[in-house]
Amino acid sequence: IGSRERGLPPGPPTLPLIGNLHQFPMSFAHVKFMEWAQVYGDIISVKLGPQTVVVLSSPSLVRECIDLRSATTSDRPTLHIPKLLYDDNGEMSLARYGPTWKAMRRAARDILSHEACMKHLPIQHAEAGQLMYDLLEHPKEFYTHIYRYSASVIFSVVAGIHCSQFEGSVVEDLDSMLRQLEYILRPGGSPPVDLIPLLKYIPSRWALWKTKAKEVRAVQEKLFFGILDHCVDRIKREKRNDCFLEYVLDHQSHYGLDYRQMAYLGGTLFMAGADTTAVFLRWFIACMVTYPDIQKRAQQEVDEVIGLDKSPVLDDIEKLPYLRAIIKEVHRFRPITPTAVPHSATADERVGDFLIPKGATIFMNVWAIYHHEDYFDNPELFNPERYIRSEHGAKPGVDTTGLRDDLMFGGGRRICPGSHLASNSIFLNTMDFLWAFKFQPATDEVTGLPIPIDLNSYNGALIGSPTPFQCEIIPRSEAKAGMIREQFAAASPTFELFEQHTSLQDKPDDGA
């Protein structure tokens, strides 16, 4: 036990019984995996006791193992804490590859496909308008405004609930639950139960992680069931607003989902969709503040294409190659989920000379691929120009097999189903931001000097959010500030299609 079996990809030397357990990174896993890839190659294996972890660090390997062989590499590893929270298949993004996951995935696709997302554009536009208004009126709280925006888009589309404010709304409930979840999943938050299975049998009174998991489970149940109950109640009151959960309730037997699975399908979408888009937008702002010349050039492009007397619409993005290059570069430079979400193999797979054994956990190290010197010139430099020069931003003459601009959304059958909704938000918001505002460093009140943003400072968890930073967000003209206020006021009829109450404790207005 612990030693690397014959045929496995190479990796760091192992110790008897524990393998590489003593070296396995508890945070910033993408960085350690990349260091190992630089020594042992683009496919490595790491032993955690008897368990094998394979890490892929080249686009062609991701294509071969994750995309082309997705029939056998689309499972998820079973981990102790997620199991305490969701049993085996309760939560779609961690569910085993099987009938329950397939049913949830089919339902999610019906609301998140490219075509379906076109129907969500009016609410995305209206929400984007509120975000602009909030940034205009209270720019210092931009972290919260961005989070409210991205969560409220998902709540509107999935549950028909528009949250006009963070405080006292389901957005705040979701945020507080996600922070509790992060707490129990944090590195060192529990002993290595998955690696030393005997620990699972420690009685709850001595195993704090079990108590905490129970608490989070209860909070999630209250939130997810509360929202689904709310949709049922709305249908009964004949106040439908055509949200996704109403549709799933109507087609329950078609999807084959029970009440709990429907509630948790909604919950998965809230959890997977809110933080991710918000994190991208924060990185975008951080990069614009840090690189004023790039910001200026993008603003020139936006001004030329969109003009001064109208605000951007989604189709404008096609005419903005430089902004599209910036978006790709932000995704490359600071991928939101640097190691994606691990897959697991359901059969032995041979890759070149190596074996990926059945049951192995497979990471695609998006970070290592996007920072690979064989593919990208000076990968640590934020340089959108690379995407103007070549399609995937790669060095000239490099074999780009498998290099996709959407590697940050994962791959194979588990690829992110929310990518269209997320990309539409990102296109709309970044055009809006550049059209309306100038982003610049905050000023240190004592020294009077600009406060730089440290682009290397972020949390090393599954989602790599930049450490909270300050900046100044200034309207580019009074005329634009006026248009933002007018557009926000004009969005009221769109918001009225959704429920306006912001907390599950509030009683919805039944029009009686």
Ligand code: HEM
């Ligand atoms: C920029 C924003 C986003 C990024 C970078 C992102 C990234 C990812 C990644 C890397 C995965 C794992 C894919 C794999 O296993 O290969 C994933 C899965 C998932 N994402 Fe996203 N995501 C984003 C936005 C969203 C949004 C807006 C939603 C929902 C509306 C969403 C819903 C999901 C779900 C449900 C899964 C689980 C899929 C499965 O296991 O079958 N994501 N996402």
